[in-house]
Amino acid sequence: METIQKTASDDTIEASAPELKNRGLLLTGLIIAMLFGALDGTIVGTAMPRIVGEFGGLGLMAWLTTAYMLTSTVVVPIAGKLADLIGRRVIYVTGLIIFIGASALCGMSQNMTELILFRGLQGIGGGIMMPMAMIIIGDLFTGKQRAKWQGVFGAIFGLSTVIGPQVGGWIVDSLNWRWVFYINLPVGILAVILISIALPKHKAVGNVKFDIPGIVTMIVGVVSLLLALTFGGKDYAWLSWQIIGLFVLAIVSLVSFVMIENRAQEPILPVRLFKNRTFTTINGVGFLMAVGMFGAIMFVPLFMQGIVGISASASGTVMTPMMITMIVASIISGQFIQKIGVRKQMLLGMIIMAVGFLFLGTMGMTTTKLLASSYMMILGLGMGLVMPILTLALQESFPKSELGVVTSSSQFFRQIGGTFGMTILGAVMNHKSSVLLEQNLTPVVKQLPAEASELSNQLTNMIHTNPQALYSSLLSPEALAKMPKEFVQHLLPILKDALVSSLHLVFTIGLVFVLLGAVLTLFIGNIKVSDRKPKKDDAEKDAELSTGLA
Template sequence: MAVEARARTQEPHDEHVGGNVLVSIGALLLGMLLAALDQTIVSTALPTIVSELGGMEHLSWVVTAYLLASTAATPLWGKLGDQYGRKKLFQAAIVLFLVGSALCGAAQNMPQLIAFRALQGLGGGGLMVLSMAIVGDLVPPRERGRYQGLFGAVFGATSVLGPLLGGLFTEHLSWRWVFYVNLPVGVVALAVIAAVLHIPSRAARHVIDYLGTFLIASVATCLVLVASLGGTTWAWGSPQIVGLAVLGAVLAVAFVAVERRAAEPVLPLKLFAVRTFTLSAVISFIVGFAMFGAMTYLPTFLQVVQGVSPTMSGVYMLPMVFGLLLSSTLSGQIVSRTGRWKVFPIAGTAVTTLGLLLLHRLDENSSTAVMSTYFFVFGLGLGLVMQVLVLIVQNAVSYEDLGVATSGATFFRSIGASFGVAIFGTIFAGRLGDELGAALGGVPLPPGVSVDSLQADPRGIAALPPSLRPDALHAYAASITDVFLYAVPVALLGFVLAWFLKEDKLRASVTAPDLSETYASNPVERSSYDEVCRALSVLGSREGRREIYRRITERAGYDLLPATSWLVLRMKKYGTVEPARLAEHLPVPLSVIIAAARQTEERRLAVRNGLGLHLTDQGRQVAERLAQAREESLAELLGDWWGPDRPTDLVRLVKLLNEELSGSDREEPHDTGPGARIGRALT
């Protein structure tokens, strides 16, 4: 869950990054695809799984076991990867995930499936964390945002494709293929990683908070067990439930005591002194609660009550996914550009509350158009608040706490998802027994069919006489939709809390996070350095397309063409430039380069020696001032993080990005690297 409390300060040793970087990143994307797809592909298969293995009341734990395991494992994977090498740990995570997938596909009963899902979740947490971290090892800071954006695209794609694929496999093959499909993809990723991935060695040592990780995972597990088993398996006042609640409270006290003394705490308690973080953590919990609770039980409503196929239930869910992706992307971009953000958590929680009320109104007679509209509204509300919560937490804390604050917010969202699924499941199971008993109690039923059997396996509805089927379907419909009504007060609490958020001025370096950072079940594990690196690379790319050199020239106080400043800085970095060669190898018109070269000679900034241009003494002075202005522009984006006591790794990052903005001296035609994008900006 949490990232390193201290930013990574060691530079990689001088070791060549071998292999094909693009192929390596492709394999990392496959690894991320495994974990991302597994969170969505299972949803449409769940009704069939619980029908075949028995135990509708245990449906929630198929999801919850994965969520809890992946959330608890996240901080360990990140720090162990730093300490012992990310390649080995990433391979271990793939193997663990594949073993869990194979066992899930072979499960013969619900307890087995739940246990194997937890094993799968342990591996999935590593796939999430390490794939993103390895990108930072493979590509320079200037390019990091662009490549990490690909992982966000994977999440967007799996949000759409997951429910569809889950339905297709379930309907045309078997629900077991929802898990087996991971095996060939994982084997390919494992082979490619072994063959081509070479990562610079690092020497980042950590004091890993094993006890804190164990305690916080145990507290979450106890509370989720209370929420899911209370009132169903055991009565609320039973010794088992009371014992679990007391154990959870004792473990929570122990966790607080341990975190106060931990050198690198998994969740620093000082963060809760920041009001924005505390409020955002609670709202994040609520968003995860509502999102995963609904995503888990809506396919059951569609397949059992509406009678649609598993595949079509995935299609019916698409409006919710599109609403979520649309509003999530737009809200993050608007906030990054305007600096105003408070309206989004308020509007998002309000629309989510409205969406839950609309979902409560669904029944067995609801039309496709009505369901699609309600699903879209619900997704729209979730998306409005998801991106922004991560962004405002990053804006509210000091640089040293940036990493742990980001991971802390995503941790609470993941725990909220676990609670949502568990509590929705408890309410559903309790309501279903009551509704079926009221509808069919005392009515003669066919042999082998009873209220208990119908509660465990909805396929028994088909064996009922035609006159009783509508009552049974209505019982299922009412039980599921009542769940959404019970969630309304929780969403309303989020709406009220959102009003208490203080809208601090947004730092320029705080940018909209990737989709992979905002998905409800994906806890994030990055250092403060990594977060700033990602943000500045995104901003640098955006500014590179918007006359970055015009701004630098203006800041330095010179009346030069933007292309002239670019050319002068290239000469400063490489000693000489050949205008004709630049025009051949970069997508910059020859006329622009000739005009820039002519101006350097007219202003006596450079002299020609053969085909190349070299800086004069005056040119070197101008180049120094331009470089300083460029560094100041980058530093300005960091706001109060760039204070008198700024960390050395931030200073190093700004200098590194400053150098990289000059581009490479070996760019090829149609290149898409930094020099190419800057070149396009000059035209």
Template sequence: MAQQQVEATADNPPAPATQDERPQRSAREVRLVMIGLVITMLLAMLDNLIVGTAMPTIVGDLHGADHLAWVVTSYTLATAAATPIWGKLGDLYGRKGTFITSIVIFLIGSALAGLSQNMNEMIGFRALQGLGAGGLMVGVMSIMGALVSPRERGKYQGLFAAVMALATIGGPLLGGFITDHFSWHWIFYINIPLGAVALAVVVVTLHLPKVTAKAKIDYVGAALLTTGITSLVLLTTWGGHDYGWTSKHIIGLGVLAIASLIGFCYVEARVEEPMLPLGLFKNRDFTVVSIVGFIVGFQMFGGVTFLPQYQQLVQGASATNSGLLLMPMMFGMLVVSLVVGQYVTKTGKYKIFPIIGTCVMGGGALLLSTLGTDTTRLTSAVYMAVLGAGMGFLMQITMLVAQNSVELKDMGVASSTATLFRTIGGSFGVALFGTIYANRMTSTIEAAHLPTSSGNSAELTPALLKTLSPEYRDAIHHAVSNGIHSVFLWAAVISLIAIAASLFLRGLPLRGAGQPAGEGAAEGAALEAPAH
């Protein structure tokens, strides 16, 4: 036993106790709570996916195609900044109250975004939405982690995968239908009735022990982390587009990002209740899934944000049809996620899935980089299905491993950290890919030497494209295709990092049902060390 403890401590000190510490709850109680969590998860996922297919019309109406990435980036950046705060608030002061507050903030942001009259308002209100959204997914995952053991969570993984599929398939369809037949403003208003139902169910069904804490929130750490993340996202957004990579603005942002993140690490190592306990990263599995989750965010947001541009501006799809054309990616993700969830519950084994998932995801991105002006819809559908299958291997497993790596008291911060890395990946991905996409589009159009009177690409919508001269339409088709090629080629290259990281996953046993008692007791004694 002593030898086991020394080895575990030397290798990865902050591994969790494998004995499950959750209070026993009836199946009926868990099912009732799950209804509220499922509705809230649907609310969180539906928003970005509804907005995606409406984006070409929104940026055209508000005259801001050059700022397309910021409509998404402002949302994901605010989500990233708020995520660790919501997670820590839940751990310290109770998950139910913080969860309800985040839903209310999200709904207020949704209502205001629907009232936007220009791009500045849209970006600002999307940021407010993001502040609330930071608590939605964290709340769902941390509450689920507090109710159900990691080993048993595979049974519910299928339920959440089904919700994900409903949102990912229904979201683009609904967004396209609303945009084509009503007004894009209603894609934000639709969150309000759904959110009201989610609030009512959560208030009535969710009963958690009251939490009282004397510790203070690490506001200094939160401010430093937010500054660092914001600086990095601005650097990737503006670099090479608004400012040269060697300009004082970009260099200044780089210096500010490095200084803020160094200051953040210094503060987190010394405060009583750190916003993001650095000790978590001494656990190798937690570090690995954080890296993989970051890359998943890169890929997922890139696909949802830029594929509708290609489908509507090159393949000539309507907003509704572009939602339908995204279905292969979502279907691939759903099927694989369901199969993986059931297998993990039955066997407790999961190590191979991140390796397979990162390889398949990288292959899907590489295939999508070959899209051109003459690519058929069937071919692009197959490529998207491959990308979706890769995500299906990773979406739930990364969160499962992160939660299995910590003690129950740190479930909120583990969930928020895993979500944070995925969200930051999405922010960086959209910002970096947006810059690459815009630069490649601009250079292609400029190379065509077309007269400026032919149109303004900053105000381009699918409807406007049909009114332009054939010569200019052809140039736009090539410009968008070239932009998509560059985006997914870089996505494939970045996937190599996730593939390499996944090879280091240890695949420790999951806590909960099916684990032999002796194994759980021995490993729990050997690995029981504080997370921070």
């Protein structure tokens, strides 16, 4: 263990209770930081074609997203624990400064390798920023007030998803792709100033004990697991030595992490938390919800492009109605929870999500954009009812001394669940498609004339390696317009039939994960949303936590 001396101050975290004088200023800073941090993910996506056009490196393009995802995911639980140990302000401002500095470096990048490295650094700042807003909301407000404000912050996150592509497109077209990153500088500096002024320092006496072995083993384990899930079945076969090696490294590292955490005085993610029914159940619901949600809705734009026949750029807009209903539901969820309670609202939201997946599984050749959008709105309604109260329920169930850890754990398990879902359902999609295309498309491909041998080889290879890319490249209106009519007549029905059948299976499995999450909500205890002010020490909750009965 390494130790450093904590900085003492006359202000304590308790000063950030509801009577805080600068609460309005602090909330403004939190909202600004949340908005520009959340916008970054969707804005950057619109700049990728321009980036590749300038730097080349098409094969490395996926790393612009992967590098950010890896670092932002792994740093979340570390940030939560450090916020408990050395205070909210120093951790939050550090994350903001890292994010701002990395954004500037991204904008100044001269090649793809530099940009990927700086995106990874930016992910560290983003991974610190995202849970800190919810942690501070837990400090600022009573339980009932938290419900409202966490719904508002959830709505801000959803809003960023809606406006991000439009803002990014405007920046790229009007200025330069580098301004997608530079725009973070003035906004981020304003957030740093507001939060530094309004958020009190944390008073602490004694030494902070950093769990360095735990941090190292967790980083190695989580990064290895995420890399294996990200590249398995795409860049490398599941049984390749690269993927097997990553899984083995992940298992060894995570087992070592658990052993280290059992002995650590200040563990990053205390193992004893997993003995607590509330902790495991709520994070289990969040994990299962994310598996189904992120793993299935990523395929809706593919359906809209391949079956409905809209352009690749326009297919992303089908997600907007879902995000709008999620925003509305997030805002009203704070008021709704007062009437029906945590468990009932969580169950209701999961059931509504299940209904949305059920309808998605009925989409076929005649489905219109309007109908698909209405199904997505149902899904968004369920998401908006569930997502804000996952964090709220954890904060209400644990003492103040654990607030950072349990709050960050909620986001951590959801991010892991999203990656797991995209991997599992992506593998299901590819396997089902490969079987159907091998049966029905391969005989047609073999009948192509000799002058089309290059195309025939490409199609055969994509059938076995990447059916999703096959759908995207051949079923778009732009691609179909360039193909001979006879070829389209033979090819199109087979491709569409395989895509619909594969997506039906994907949405069905997504439905199963959501239903499992709904069943798990039945085991959540009777969590009451309190009206009392947060306290640093809560003897009753500490006793429950230690016995694992909460």
